Amino acid sequence: MRLIARYARQRATDFEIITVWDQKTEIEQLSLQQPSIKTLSKTHPAALWFERKMHDDFGIIIEDAFDNRPLVQQERFPDKIHPMLKSFQQSELEEAPFKPYKYETIRGDGVFEVSVGPIHAGIIEPGHFHFSQAGEDILHQEVRHFYKYRGIEKMLEGKSLSQAKSIISRISGNESIAYQLAWRDIQLQASGNELAQNSQKYHAMLLEMERIAHHLTDLGFIPNDAGFGAALAFCSKLAEDTRRQLKRLCGHRFGFDAVDFEAHTLDLEGFDSFLDLLEKEIAFFESWILGIPSLLDRFDTTGILKHYQALKYDVVGVMARASGVATDRRDTPFYQEHGFSIETQEGGDVSARFKLRINEVKQSIALIRKLKVSQVDKITLSDTKDGDYCAYAESSIGELFMSIKLKNGLINRFYVRDPSFINWQALHLMMPGNIIADFPLINKSCDLSYAGNDL
Amino acid sequence: MIRFWNKRIKTGILTENTELDQELKAIRKEIKSLINKRFAGSLAIRMVDSGSCNACEAECNALSNPYYNLDRLGIYFVASPRHADVMLLSGVMTFNMTPHVLNAYKQTPEPKWVIALGDCPLAQAPFSPGFAIKAPADQYLPVTHHIPGCPPEPLAIIRGLLDFLKKL
Known part of the structure; x- marks a missing residue:
């Protein structure tokens, strides 16, 4: 289990x-x-x-x-x-x-420790990584987080579901739509309403746009961490295009507060040509990047998470699928009708996670083509009933779990498990046998959220 | 490789917002003398996240994409507070992060400025105050300038930085 x-x-x-x-x-x-x-x-x-x-x-x-x-x-x-x-x-x-704080360390002749963070050398979130090193080789790494602990679970207690929404959509910026979808499902369960097919499609489309933007950013940063900057220029351009389209669809570049029950008329002018261009560019990117042997030399066999380790550590999302574990919350009849099937890779290394992201971008483009709607209807919500509710969503990182207990119409206990919370715990498994210079590459290939983990 | 260079030549230059260049041209003299006097020719920013949702970081990363290409304005992000003129602070100040943020500020050489990025550092929007948040940030750090937005779009960040330069 x-x-x-x-x-x-x-x-x-x-x-x-x-x-x-x-x-x-x-x-x-x-x-x-x-x-x-x-x-x-x-x-x-x-x-x-x-x-x-x-x-x-x-x-x-x-x-x-x-x-x-x-x-x-x-x-x-x-x-x-x-x-x-x-x-x-x-x-x-x-x-x-x-x-x-007593860090996990390995002692021995010539073994030394390297402490990294919480403030890193770049535009990244704060977190701490503690390495035990034998020369360049990593012997062990401990991940230590919660620098960004904002106390959100406590903060949301006593608020109604609608009051909580703007906070929930800002728990982790690059997974905002996934968080809002989990919130939406809980709201619908609590008020006993059904979602119209076109709003379900619209929300699913936003989720795939978020996934594309996040994956594209990673597809640029992973080669950049191996010293290949041209890929970052290429993909950051595409990611920017995607964010701008997302803004045209829902009014916000990250989709904050975009998931609602109101009526919308979407401005789809130029959207198809954007999808066509993206599809062409991703195909070019794939044949270009995967034809550079010196880059693949850095990716292949780096940071391996073996299949049995992924199962043992209950890993989810991109990390799990790149190690051959077919787990994806989108594996439902609704998505299957629109042509969804779980993408997996076998290697479990940086290369596998990189290729998986390319394939997922392609699949998301195909899904959006089928999910596209131009009109979304309004739903009038009934009053919420008290009870325990839980919901899942597949964010760009992996499976998101949210549970809310309502009492007198207000949140009594809010709990959310970001996919990163599970996956950070398996990061150290990928380290032994790699050199410390490969750590940024491995970390970026998993691209976990610090904000969602720390709450 | 030849395919890449073909692509590169066909794509051309994507950098936009030439109106900013115009604006910059107009105030360039001013900025130049300011930047030359105070920043030795360029403005170095150290971005410190003290508890954001990571959207502000994503927008700052977007500043170096081909459309915005911030470096051309002589403004760039550096890896250490010790190399920085400006600390760009994003996110609500969390209890756990505050000592580290203050330390990073201490490590920044004088003269130094703090710019608050987004709605979080000063207004914590939309978060409610709580035990884990030390707010607002200007109680702990001298904030010179504020760039509003949740998150501010890349263009708004560039404009905000230019406003900051004019303010000095």
């Missing part, structure tokens, strides 16, 4: 620990005094961050855990504070004395 998420929820008399698998959902009740739960991380290593976060958020003790370090709460975070408890209502935190 594949682990999707594991999170806690505080109720009046107990804690609920919810473990979401691909085939079932398990709920365990714990007492409010002395809550403790057995770790899952021995069979599912990806459970580790979920459990460490649960401890930081609620103070739940994780039994038999081999890693009890704080995850979200960093060196200057005050002691014994668990912000997700309902009793926590502070609006400000005092900086506490610096407590050092």
Whole structure:
């Protein structure tokens, strides 16, 4: 079974620990005094961050855990504070004395450590990477994040679904539409409305545009990280074209607040010629880039995530599909009708993830051609009913899981698991045997979100 | 390779917004003397993300695509705060990131300026204030200029930077 998420929820008399698998959902009740739960991380290593976060958020003790370090709460975070408890209502935190964090390191003759981040040498989000090195070779790497922890789960409590939307669409900028689609599905479940076919198509079309823009950016940056700048110039031009088209479709270059239930008339003039041009350019790009042996020499066999590792670490999205794991939330009758089939690659290396992105761009273009609508109807929503709702979406990174509990029409618990949260935990598996200079290349080939992970 | 050069020649130059070049021409003398005096001929920016949604970063990356090609204005992004004249701050100031942002500011050599990019640093829009956010950023850093937008489009960033230069 594949682990999707594991999170806690505080109720009046107990804690609920919810473990979401691909085939079932398990709920365990714990007492409010002395809550403790057995770790899952021995069979599912990806459970580790979920459990460490649960401890930081609620103070739940994780039994038999081999890693009890704080995850979200960093060196200057005050002691014994668990912000997700309902009793926590502070609006400000005092900086506490610096407590050092014990990094995972390897010791030995000549083995040294390299610390990178949180502020990196480029226009990138903040995060920390800690390497144990034997010369140029990476022995081990630890990913440490949550510098961008904005406390969004707590921030959304007490808001209505419609009030929460503009925040939800800005959790992770390059996955904004996927987040909004998950929000849309929860809104529809809660109000018991059906989506008209044309709005479903319109939203799906926006999602594919977002995927194209994100993949194109990566297709430029991956060769750029191997020192081949021409590819970045080529793809960043196409990515810019896509963002401009997205703005014409929905009024925003990233689609912030674009998913709604209003009527729209779309301006499709020149849209087909944009798709034609993009298709031609991607075909040129593929034959050009994949014909440069010195570049492929950097891509091939670099940063391999083996098939069994991808399964063991419950990896999702591009990383999983490039390692031969066919998992994609778009694998539904709606998408299949429009010609969708899961793209996979076998190698699991940078090259596989690069080729997969090229193929996914091609497929997204084909999907958009079939999904294209010019008119979207308005839906009038009924009042929301209280309850537990959850929804999935396939962002450009991978499977997104969102769960919202509504009480008196307001959000009582908001939980979202970005695909990056699972995938960051598998990044270190790709490092041993590679040189440190290849790390940016490997990291970029996965292109995970820091903002979505940190929340 | 020959195919690439064919493509390159056929595509030609894509850089747009020549009206900015015109505007720049007009204020070039002014900027030149300012840039020469204060920035030794070019303006070096260190972008620091203190808790954004990553759209502001994507738009800053877009500034170097062939359409905008920011480098031609003598403005470019550098890898270290120690090489920078300006710290471009994006995102809400998070509790966890604040010490690192302040450290990066400390490492920037004088004279230095802080520009707030997007609606987050000063107004946290649309986020509500909370325990994990230290807001607004101008309580912790001297913010000289603000480029509004969520996120500001590449052209708005270029205009904002020119406005900043005129302000000095």
